[in-house]
Amino acid sequence: xxxxxxxxxxxxxxxxxxxxxxxxxxxxxxxxxxxxxxxxxxxxxxxxxxxxxxxxxxxxxxxxxxxxxxxxxxxxxxxxxxxxxxxxxxxxxxxxxxxxxxxxxxxxxxxxxxxxxxxxxxxxxxxxxxxxxxxxxxxxxxxxxxxxxxxxxxxxxxxxxxxxxxxxxxxxxxxxxxxxxxxxxxxxxxxxxxxxxxxxxxxxxxxxxxxxxxxxxxxxxxxxxxxxxxx
Amino acid sequence: xxxxxxxxxxxxxxxxxxxxxxxxxxxxxxxxxxxxxxxxxxxxxxxxxxxxxxxxxxxxxxxxxxxxxxxxxxxxxxxxxxxxxxxxxxxxxxxxxxxxxxxxxxxxxxxxxxxxxxxxxxxxxxxxxxxxxxxxxxxx
Numbered sequence: 001x002x003x004x005x006x007x008x009x010x011x012x013x014x015x016x017x018x019x020x021x022x023x024x025x026x027x028x029x030x031x032x033x034x035x036x037x038x039x040x041x042x043x044x045x046x047x048x049x050x051x052x053x054x055x056x057x058x059x060x061x062x063x064x065x066x067x068x069x070x071x072x073x074x075x076x077x078x079x080x081x082x083x084x085x086x087x088x089x090x091x092x093x094x095x096x097x098x099x100x101x102x103x104x105x106x107x108x109x110x111x112x113x114x115x116x117x118x119x120x121x122x123x124x125x126x127x128x129x130x131x132x133x134x135x136x137x138x139x140x141x142x143x144x145x146x147x148x149x150x151x152x153x154x155x156x157x158x159x160x161x162x163x164x165x166x167x168x169x170x171x172x173x174x175x176x177x178x179x180x181x182x183x184x185x186x187x188x189x190x191x192x193x194x195x196x197x198x199x200x201x202x203x204x205x206x207x208x209x210x211x212x213x214x215x216x217x218x219x220x221x222x223x224x225x226x227x228x229x230x231x
Numbered sequence: 232x233x234x235x236x237x238x239x240x241x242x243x244x245x246x247x248x249x250x251x252x253x254x255x256x257x258x259x260x261x262x263x264x265x266x267x268x269x270x271x272x273x274x275x276x277x278x279x280x281x282x283x284x285x286x287x288x289x290x291x292x293x294x295x296x297x298x299x300x301x302x303x304x305x306x307x308x309x310x311x312x313x314x315x316x317x318x319x320x321x322x323x324x325x326x327x328x329x330x331x332x333x334x335x336x337x338x339x340x341x342x343x344x345x346x347x348x349x350x351x352x353x354x355x356x357x358x359x360x361x362x363x364x365x366x367x368x369x370x371x
Binding site: 136139140143144146147148149150151154155166167168169171172174175176178179182 | 263265266268273274276277278280282284285286287289291293294295299327328330358361362365368369
């Protein structure tokens with residue numbers, strides 16, 4: 001079974017009620033055991049790999065030795081032929097054939113080891129990735145459990161004994177209402193500020209004598225008289 | 232190790248405000264000090280829980296419980312949530328036990344600005360999401 005599928009089983013847990021454990025602790029324990037097993041398997045695979053690599057090195061040496069011996073004996077055979085000693089040359093040639101036979105065998109062993117090493121390395125990489133993924137996922141599952149507990153604590157603290165009565169839509173309505181109120185308040189504050197701002201400006205204009213400080217009946221009459229006198 | 236990282240993040244967040252000046256209040260919320268609760272001012276009903284491990288920073292907010300869902304519209308709601316999931320910026324729907332949640336995940340190497348952005352978006356998304364699925368919830 002894939003890790004995902006196992007986790008899926010673990011988090012389903014069968015819990016449907018608030019307060020019930022959401023993570024099947026037994027399933028998590030099994031997963032953690034599997035994680036440990038994978039780590040052991042990984043170590044075994046690494047030891048195995050080292051052993052095979054060492055053996056391959058031994059065989060590599062043998063192959064090299066045999067190749068050298070073949071070359072050496074080929075020299076001997078040629079020398080024997082040069083001396084006209086057919087018998088000796090044939091004896092050496094037989095030896096060479098023996099070496100070549102052995103070389104073939106050792107080369108086969110060597111290739112076998114090489115492909116085994118590739119497979120093992122691939123397997124180790126895969127296991128390492130699996131271990132990482134498993135560890136990450138177990139950690140997330142445990143985290144969600146902690147978050148669940150925290151949420152229960154928080155909702156109990158926030159809404160007291162009424163937590164069960166407060167629905168998400170109620171909460172949303174309340175938040176919206178609060179937001180509206182806040183917006184209204186800041187709008188009102190802005191309006192007030194601008195009114196105060198104009199008030200302030202009028203006062204300053206009056207002080208500067210730009211706006212008539214006290215427009216009264218007598219001042220209006222004065223102005224009309226001036227206009228008449230000019231006209 | 233993770234808890235130290237969480238505490239460090241909390242300390243840095245403590246002095247921060249969201250882009251519109253909204254305040255945050257943050258506290259540890261469990262005995263093991265592994266979950267921080269972040270409350271966005273005026274939205275205290277939907278706290279955001281933050282956890283940190285080697286792999287990721289998780290921010291989770293609870294939407295509503297199974298008991299609030301109108302049973303006749305449950306399948307329809309689930310499908311809408313799946314369909315909506317991809318178009319919600321940075322957050323996704325999920326479920327913990329019998330509770331529907333919304334969450335966002337960040338790299339543990341994220342900056343405080345990125346984390347703040349995540350919190351702000353998640354908080355907005357939660358309100359939007361509840362609004363969007365309210366048709367599938369039980370009538371009050």
